[in-house]
Amino acid sequence: MTAAANAKLRSASAxxxxxxxxxxxxxxxLKIASAxxxxxxxxxxxxxxxxxxxxxxxxMIWVGFAGGDDVAYMIxxxxxxxxxxxxFIGFELGSRAATPGKxxxxxxxxxxxxxxxxxxxxxxxxxxxxxxxxxxLMMVGVGAAEDMVSGWTVLAGVLxxxxxSLFLLFNRDxxxxxxxxxxxxxxxxxxxxxxxxxxxxxxxxxEALVFSDAELxxxxxxxxxxxxxxxRGRDPRAMREVADTIRGKIGRxxxxxxxxxxxxxxxxxxxxxxxxxxxxxxxxxxxxxx
Amino acid sequence: xxxxxxxxxxxxxxxxxxxADWIAFDLLLTKLEKxxxxxxxxxxxxxxxxxxxxxxxxxxxxxATSLDKALLDHLExxxxxxxxxxxxxxxxxxxxxxRFFLYDWPAAxxxxxxxxxxxxxxxxxxxLTSWSLVASNPEWYFNFVxxxxxGGRDPRATVEFLKxxxxxxxxxxxxxSGLHVFATYLFTHNSRVSIMSFALGFAFGVPTMxxxxxxxxxxxxxxxxxTSKGLGVDFGGWLFIHGTTExxxxxxxxxxxxxxxxxxxxxxxxxxxxxxxxxxKTAGKVMVGVIIMLxxxxxxxxxxxxxxxxxxxxxxxxxxxxxxxxxxYYIPRREDVA
Numbered sequence: 081m082t083a084a085a086n087a088k089l090r091s092a093s094a095x096x097x098x099x100x101x102x103x104x105x106x107x108x109x110l111k112i113a114s115a116x117x118x119x120x121x122x123x124x125x126x127x128x129x130x131x132x133x134x135x136x137x138x139x140m141i142w143v144g145f146a147g148g149d150d151v152a153y154m155i156x157x158x159x160x161x162x163x164x165x166x167x168f169i170g171f172e173l174g175s176r177a178a179t180p181g182k183x184x185x186x187x188x189x190x191x192x193x194x195x196x197x198x199x200x201x202x203x204x205x206x207x208x209x210x211x212x213x214x215x216x217l218m219m220v221g222v223g224a225a226e227d228m229v230s231g232w233t234v235l236a237g238v239l240x241x242x243x244x245s246l247f248l249l250f251n252r253d254x255x256x257x258x259x260x261x262x263x264x265x266x267x268x269x270x271x272x273x274x275x276x277x278x279x280x281x282x283x284x285x286x287e288a289l290v291f292s293d294a295e296l297x298x299x300x301x302x303x304x305x306x307x308x309x310x311x312r313g314r315d316p317r318a319m320r321e322v323a324d325t326i327r328g329k330i331g332r333x334x335x336x337x338x339x340x341x342x343x344x345x346x347x348x349x350x351x352x353x354x355x356x357x358x359x360x361x362x363x364x365x366x367x368x369x370x
Numbered sequence: 371x372x373x374x375x376x377x378x379x380x381x382x383x384x385x386x387x388x389x390a391d392w393i394a395f396d397l398l399l400t401k402l403e404k405x406x407x408x409x410x411x412x413x414x415x416x417x418x419x420x421x422x423x424x425x426x427x428x429x430x431x432x433x434a435t436s437l438d439k440a441l442l443d444h445l446e447x448x449x450x451x452x453x454x455x456x457x458x459x460x461x462x463x464x465x466x467x468x469r470f471f472l473y474d475w476p477a478a479x480x481x482x483x484x485x486x487x488x489x490x491x492x493x494x495x496x497x498l499t500s501w502s503l504v505a506s507n508p509e510w511y512f513n514f515v516x517x518x519x520x521g522g523r524d525p526r527a528t529v530e531f532l533k534x535x536x537x538x539x540x541x542x543x544x545x546x547s548g549l550h551v552f553a554t555y556l557f558t559h560n561s562r563v564s565i566m567s568f569a570l571g572f573a574f575g576v577p578t579m580x581x582x583x584x585x586x587x588x589x590x591x592x593x594x595x596x597t598s599k600g601l602g603v604d605f606g607g608w609l610f611i612h613g614t615t616e617x618x619x620x621x622x623x624x625x626x627x628x629x630x631x632x633x634x635x636x637x638x639x640x641x642x643x644x645x646x647x648x649x650x651k652t653a654g655k656v657m658v659g660v661i662i663m664l665x666x667x668x669x670x671x672x673x674x675x676x677x678x679x680x681x682x683x684x685x686x687x688x689x690x691x692x693x694x695x696x697x698x699y700y701i702p703r704r705e706d707v708a
Contacts, residue, residue: 204654211569263647
């Protein structure tokens with residue numbers, strides 16, 4: 081990867097980070113959820129909704145044979161309405177502010193101003209979902225129902241309503257129409273398990289290998305964290321490749337096992353860069369000066 | 371450099387010292403999420419803010435000193451989760467609901483009174499337009515009312531048929547149960563129209579006003595058909611018993627949409643986004659109320675109207691409902707202090 085592409089990638093991910101300062105004065109740095117995750121969450125929710133509705137329909141048919149047909153039909157119609165309208169609202173009012181689909185994707189709704197997510201905001205954003213989801217479908221329906229409407233008119237209508245539905249693709253904060261009006265954001269809120277400290281768990285074997293200052297000064301924080309990812313991944317092929325790259329870069333012969341080499345390099349590079357941090361020097365990547 | 375001169379701070383030791391707090395906080399949050407604040411003992415409740423602040427402080431230190439990505443990610447996720455739980459839930463659902471019915475709902479409706487008046491005028495205008503058109507030439511009716519909604523009630527129908535649709539006796543049991551279904555269909559249909567007229571508000575309120583005008587038009591057309599057959603008063607009673615609630619709800623949903631449209635067009639001193647978000651919150655409250663009102667209207671329509679066939683009694687109930695809503699919304703009361 082070239083330096084320019086690298087920097088571009090990082091600034092792109094940085095643009096998705098929004099400042100969110102708690103009353104304690106700590107910036108939580110919320111990350112805006114991507115359009116793909118949002119779409120995935122929606123699809124998941126819709127699938128669950130359809131499944132429930134299907135089971136509910138079967139149940140009502142079964143009940144309908146026993147009791148009066150009309151009452152069952154009425155309950156079915158009301159039930160379907162309540163389910164569709166309050167599924168999203170009900171779940172987003174809960175303490176995790178996320179529907180099952182959103183939970184699965186590790187995202188949640190928050191108020192844009194940093195305050196509490198209020199019920200009215202949740203209601204507003206979800207009633208507008210009704211419009212975003214069904215307006216394009218309605219446009220197609222109207223076009224099909226009325227013969228006098230030409231194909232081009234229908235197409236124009238669908239395109240117009242799609243610009244509303246796909247509104248979130250056209251702004252940096254990935255806000256739907258409903259988010260815009262309710263004053264909300266959808267941000268990442270996945271759970272991260274606390275992985276073991278790979279520095280502490282290293283055996284005495286790694287002590288033997290000592291790298292010089294010059295050998296450690298070739299990399300920065302970005303490379304360190306990529307190395308961490310590889311070490312945690314424990315994929316021997318990736319480790320071999322990375323170890324060979326580092327050996328080539330610092331000019332060391334292949335003398336020890338890859339994981340021992342990488343682990344001790346990681347430990348010493350981390351110690352060196354963290355010492356830099358304590359002295360106020362933060363070297364973002366290998367292109368930054370010492 | 372000798373061992374004595376090495377910095378005494380190390381991120382490994384930092385983690386070893388604080389890890390127990392993070393794990394305890396994680397467990398506490400999981401418990402809180404799963405079983406609510408009631409499941410926590412008073413000891414745990416006292417621990418919650420302490421552990422929360424400890425975690426936030428750990429996050430700050432880790433960001434400044436540690437380069438362990440897994441550790442940073444974990445602390446960040448834990449802090450975010452903790453923040454929204456500690457600051458998010460300040461009220462029980464019950465007190466939230468109580469406040470909504472006692473204060474928030476009427477206050478939100480009061481706040482959109484100008485928009486409500488405008489939408490009411492638009493509906494009236496629509497009704498007058500179609501009424502005068504259908505009264506002068508019944509053929510117009512078919513342009514205004516879709517077939518599936520009219521259920522045979524059009525200018526070609528006989529007086530007897532029209533009279534029977536108003537439910538003055540003569541209804542067999544079968545037809546009545548059919549009407550329940552029809553009423554339920556009307557409720558879900560009306561709710562959807564109301565949600566649409568609210569949701570379309572952001573397009574500067576224009577589609578909202580059109581939708582409301584259209585609602586007025588079908589109303590006026592029906593009214594014209596029945597008055598031309600000399601059934602105006604009866605039809606009024608048939609409509610009035612639930613119509614006061616339903617039309618009020620329709621007007622409010624339009625008003626909620628219009629409020630958002632107005633905020634987008636005329637944001638005032640605030641930014642457009644801010645203005646829209648603020649209007650959206652008021653409108654959201656109004657809309658919850660609208661759905662409840664439509665449910666009431668559906669009940670009145672489905673059951674009240676079938677059981678009460680006396681026209682004067684229908685007028686009385688409709689009037690009482692109207693007065694109830696007006697009093698509920700517009701009688702001034704002390705603001706929420708609880």
